[in-house]
Amino acid sequence: MASSNKKQTTDRKAIISGFMTYVLEHDGYPKSVYKFCKEIKISEEDFYKFFGSLESVQKSIWNTFFETTINAIQKNKEYTDFSSREKMLTLFYTLFEMMTLNRSYVLFVLKQNDVPFKNMSQLKGLRLHIKNFAADLIEEDNDEKMFKLTKNPVSVFSEGAWLQFLFLLNFWIGDESAGFEKTDIAIEKSVNTIFDLFDNTPLNNVLDFGKFLWKEKVMWN
Known part of the structure; x- marks a missing residue:
């Protein structure tokens, strides 16, 4: 067997x-x-x-990216002791490393016919994986909080994680820096900003993240 x-x-x-x-x-x-x-x-x-069908193969490719990423990060013996913030950072860093290894394919399917993100249906499985991953993290954090008012809404956090991934994916597509260094910076700043928002200490990092995005937008234009 x-x-x-x-x-x-x-x-x-x-x-x-x-x-x-x-x-x-x-x-x-x-x-x-x-x-x-x-x-x-x-x-x-x-x-x-x-x-x-051939369409199911397309969807499986994105699922495989995620599954391979999870298998890789779970091999790190220290991963289980990471905070939720560190786990999310690790997920995004590793997932984008995985996609970088397959960048030619990813760019082709996302930019086909010069219409970025036209074929979003093939990302449905990946969306569910990322949302479930984020939901598990916030549920773990909520279990450690004594008062209901201090607990974070799981659905909001999980959907935010998916939107965050889409932002980073679009950023990575346009990143021309060596080793995609700017994408790494964007991952760090965006994840830290999201977690700071949920920790109720957002101002400095929100402004820092906003300045970074504005700088990149100006440079691209």
């Missing part, structure tokens, strides 16, 4: 890898499952063991 699971994981990854390679080499999506399977030399039967 264990060997069967291992084979399934390998086959799934091979299809995802083949799909990403196909998109980049053909500068477009496969027109059909038949043509895609012929290209990567697998049968349609094998394809449908793992995916119901």
Whole structure:
């Protein structure tokens, strides 16, 4: 049974890898499952063991980015002792490192037809993952607070984390700094600002973050 699971994981990854390679080499999506399977030399039967459509492969790629990120950060023995703020920073840093390794693919699918973020439907699974991750963090923090009035709304925080990711994703797309250093700065400032807002000590960091965004906007224009 264990060997069967291992084979399934390998086959799934091979299809995802083949799909990403196909998109980049053909500068477009496969027109059909038949043509895609012929290209990567697998049968349609094998394809449908793992995916119901080409669209489901697209969505799985983003889910795989997240799952690989979680697996990587959980290997850090110190991670469990991190504060919620440190865990969120670690998630975003690692997730964007993962996407940087696949930047050509990500840029293609998000900027296809010169319409940024046109195909947002493929990010639905990733949105749920990030919102659940953020919800777990705020729930842990709320458990440590004695009074209801001091507890933070989970739904607001989780939705804010997703919007924060979209902002950072858009920032990363336009980042031309070496090693995407400016994206790292944006991650640090944005995460710290959000947590400071929930800790009721926002002013200095909100202003600092605002100045940073304004500076970047002026530089881009």
